[in-house]
Amino acid sequence: MRLVLVGPPGAGKGTQAQFIASNLSIPKISTGDIFRANVSGGTELGKLAKEYMDRGDLVPDEVTIAMVRDRLSESDAQDGFLLDGFPRNVPQAEILKKMLEEFGVALDIVLELVVDDEEVVRRLAGRRTCSQCGRIWHVDFDDKKDDVCDACGGRLYQRDDDKEETIRHRLEVYQEQTAPLVSFYAQERILVGVDATGPVEEVTQRAMEALSPYTD
Ligand SMILES: [Zn+2]
Numbered sequence: 249m250r251l252v253l254v255g256p257p258g259a260g261k262g263t264q265a266q267f268i269a270s271n272l273s274i275p276k277i278s279t280g281d282i283f284r285a286n287v288s289g290g291t292e293l294g295k296l297a298k299e300y301m302d303r304g305d306l307v308p309d310e311v312t313i314a315m316v317r318d319r320l321s322e323s324d325a326q327d328g329f330l331l332d333g334f335p336r337n338v339p340q341a342e343i344l345k346k347m348l349e350e351f352g353v354a355l356d357i358v359l360e361l362v363v364d365d366e367e368v369v370r371r372l373a374g375r376r377t378c379s380q381c382g383r384i385w386h387v388d389f390d391d392k393k394d395d396v397c398d399a400c401g402g403r404l405y406q407r408d409d410d411k412e413e414t415i416r417h418r419l420e421v422y423q424e425q426t427a428p429l430v431s432f433y434a435q436e437r438i439l440v441g442v443d444a445t446g447p448v449e450e451v452t453q454r455a456m457e458a459l460s461p462y463t464d
Contacts, residue, residue: 249274249328249463250353252335252344254429255361256422258368258415259444260451264361265332267452272463275324279333282315283307293318313343320351337425338432356462358433359455361444365419373412376404 249272255261262278269276286294287301293315297307316334319325335341348354374387376395380402385392395404408414433439442455 249357249459250348250355251329251459252331252355252358252433253361254358254426255444256363256365256368256426257418258372259361259363260448261332261361263448264444264451264455265330267448268359268455268459269330271452271456272328272330272459274328274330276330276332277316277319277325277334278331279312279316282319285319286315291318309340313340313347316344317347320347335429338428341429341432355436355438357459358430358436358439359458360430360439360441361451361455362441363444365416367445368419369412369415372410372415373406375406375410377407377410378402379405 251268251272251274253261253265253268255264265276265278283294283297283301287298288294293311297311297315300307300311312334316331320329331344335344345355370388371386374389376385376387376392377383378385378397378400381397381400383397383399385397385404387393392404396402397404430439440458442451442458444451
């Protein structure tokens with residue numbers, strides 16, 4: 249199965265990507281992993297990407313696309329893959345479509361993890377990080393009432409990334425970029441939405457059920 253996974257920050261996309269890929273026995277291909285592999289492997293694309301990252305700039309689309317093409321050409325990806333973090337926008341989706349056409353294949357499905365904004369804010373803004381051991385606690389899920397780490401006694405604080413304002417901004421950016429991508433795949437008739445609220449295992453199960461009509 250050739251699959252793309254999309255979902256907002258806080259939807260547990262990385263975790264679901266891993267579980268779904270392993271259930272389907274296909275490689276999980278995330279842009280983060282591809283970047284790291286190219287940089288640590290010292291490939292030409294990796295060197296190029298590193299120059300941008302070291303300057304704090306975004307890696308240009310052409311570099312990302314070339315890395316994705318290389319990765320999708322590898323032998324383990326010939327019978328299927330799960331893409332996580334690519335494509336990010338409609339132009340990238342169009343390029344991916346052409347790339348797969350060249351390979352003589354096509355995407356089977358785009359799975360969208362659906363979580364409403366308030367749930368994402370509740371999940372992320374409730375996180376507290378221990379300043380000593382780095383462990384993360386959740387005010388609701390761990391019923392954490394004080395700001396002391398139960399593991400080491402360190403003081404808990406809220407990371408800037410977990411502040412409500414930051415989360416709402418990331419959600420807005422995601423909506424702007426991804427809404428057109430989701431409509432693109434809806435028009436292609438390969439979009440399937442899955443409710444991503446609730447425990448991780450339940451979400452994985454729902455995803456597998458949604459994918460079952462497309463598996464052999
Ligand atoms: Zn601690």
